[in-house]
Amino acid sequence: MRTQVGIVGSGPAGLLLSQLLHLQGIEAVILERRSRHYVEGRIRAGVLEQGTVDVLSEAGVGERMRCEGLVHEGIQLSVHGRLHRVDFKALVGGAVTVYGQTEVTKDLINARLAADGQIAFEAEDVTIHGFDGDQPRIRFRQDGRRRELACDFIAGCDGFHGVCRQSVPQAALTIHERVYPFAWLGMLVEAPPVSDELIYAYHERGFALFSMRSPARSRLYIQCTPDEDLDAWPDQRIWDELRARLGGETADALPTGPSIEKSFAPMRSFVAEPMRFGRLFLAGDAAHIVPPTGAKGLNLAVADVRVLARGLAAFYTSGRTDLLESYSATCLRRVWKAQRFSWWMTSMLHRFPGRNPYDDRVQLAELDYLVSSRAAQQALAENYVGLPFEAEE
Numbered sequence: 001m002r003t004q005v006g007i008v009g010s011g012p013a014g015l016l017l018s019q020l021l022h023l024q025g026i027e028a029v030i031l032e033r034r035s036r037h038y039v040e041g042r043i044r045a046g047v048l049e050q051g052t053v054d055v056l057s058e059a060g061v062g063e064r065m066r067c068e069g070l071v072h073e074g075i076q077l078s079v080h081g082r083l084h085r086v087d088f089k090a091l092v093g094g095a096v097t098v099y100g101q102t103e104v105t106k107d108l109i110n111a112r113l114a115a116d117g118q119i120a121f122e123a124e125d126v127t128i129h130g131f132d133g134d135q136p137r138i139r140f141r142q143d144g145r146r147r148e149l150a151c152d153f154i155a156g157c158d159g160f161h162g163v164c165r166q167s168v169p170q171a172a173l174t175i176h177e178r179v180y181p182f183a184w185l186g187m188l189v190e191a192p193p194v195s196d197e198l199i200y201a202y203h204e205r206g207f208a209l210f211s212m213r214s215p216a217r218s219r220l221y222i223q224c225t226p227d228e229d230l231d232a233w234p235d236q237r238i239w240d241e242l243r244a245r246l247g248g249e250t251a252d253a254l255p256t257g258p259s260i261e262k263s264f265a266p267m268r269s270f271v272a273e274p275m276r277f278g279r280l281f282l283a284g285d286a287a288h289i290v291p292p293t294g295a296k297g298l299n300l301a302v303a304d305v306r307v308l309a310r311g312l313a314a315f316y317t318s319g320r321t322d323l324l325e326s327y328s329a330t331c332l333r334r335v336w337k338a339q340r341f342s343w344w345m346t347s348m349l350h351r352f353p354g355r356n357p358y359d360d361r362v363q364l365a366e367l368d369y370l371v372s373s374r375a376a377q378q379a380l381a382e383n384y385v386g387l388p389f390e391a392e393e
């Protein structure tokens with residue numbers, strides 16, 4: 001088996017890359033460990049920057065997103081139960097689109113399969129070889145048979161726990177990491193949103209986030225300790241906690257409904273540098289993780305893949321290698337700014353158990369400054385709607 005670009009992982013990064021390459025006439029094969037059903041059922045975040053919306057539209061997968069996505073021109077910050085609106089439109093002239101990553105994934109899989117794109121689901125024991133030379137190969141097992149895919153380049157789009165980053169010699173990568181002393185408990189519910197916009201809440205009991213997927217479905221999150229047991233969190237306890245943390249009128253008005261899914265998300269900041277090793281390119285969660293507070297995970301994956309697709313297109317159309325050589329540096333400039341923003345949002349909105357009370361007072365001052373300063377809100381808005389893409393040339 002041979003292709004031009006071998007892609008490991010069919011999350012949003014791998015799928016979008018194969019779609020963008022297809023539009024440039026470049027062949028790719030995706031190897032995915034899980035089944036299609038599993039990949040399409042995974043519940044993840046749901047806020048798309050305008051730049052992400054544009055890339056998905058240009059990739060030809062924007063139709064349903066434009067119909068069903070909810071355009072939000074601001075967010076609400078709730079501090080001790082009082083709401084403060086951050087008006088993206090007035091502050092920076094921008095907006096975000098609320099559209100589940102699950103839906104993005106489904107749209108991409110449909111588009112790839114409709115164009116006869118090759119996705120090998122349930123590919124087991126994927127290993128990558130020869131990427132430090134010019135004959136990369138990917139070995140895997142499918143239906144019990146051993147197979148090998150020869151390619152010009154390998155794209156490691158296999159998420160944080162994938163095999164690609166771990167195959168790079170340790171000495172060639174620098175890892176930067178921060179683990180937070182809390183997690184999020186998320187619950188997807190069949191209940192209409194209490195508010196037209198997302199509510200990010202700071203409260204002494206801990207952070208809470210009210211989000212949504214559609215006019216009939218809400219997505220709720222509360223800060224909890226990292227090692228909790230789902231059995232200890234029946235729906236009623238989550239509703240009660242959410243109500244306590246949102247407080248005020250929001251708590252009184254909160255519509256409830258049956259839960260569809262519940263899960264924990266650990267909170268971590270992580271960057272592996274560089275994002276390229278020879279003919280292996282890491283993209284998305286394989287190279288970096290942000291805590292979800294800034295809603296940047298999916299958006300960063302899309303930004304990486306956009307840069308990589310352009311670099312590969314320049315290589316195949318005119319033999320240029322400069323964009324591939326600058327891939328890591330170009331991506332990392334955006335990655336580190338998203339790291340900073342996600343760390344800042346996380347630090348400002350969560351309770352940090354057992355730390356120096358001085359730091360808690362500084363945090364309250366930060367929140368007080370934000371809700372009373374247009375300049376501070378403008379900085380939040382500029383980052384939340386998405387920093388501009390850099391020109392690569």
Ligand code: APR
Pocket residue numbers: 008009010011012013014031032033034039044045101123126157158159160161162163283284285286296297298299301
């Ligand atoms: N072999 C093959 N596939 C693998 C392997 C492996 N060894 N390890 C992981 N995978 C697959 C996973 O099953 C998954 O489908 O790689 C895919 C990685 O997808 P994601 O984790 O979704 O990562 P990415 O595409 O970078 O998406 C960016 O944005 O909202 C955030 O973290 C969230 O997933 C999201 C991310």
Ligand code: PHB
Pocket residue numbers: 044045046047198209211212219292293294295
């Ligand atoms: C979500 O809707 O799942 C969501 C929204 C905003 C975030 C994180 C998650 O910051």
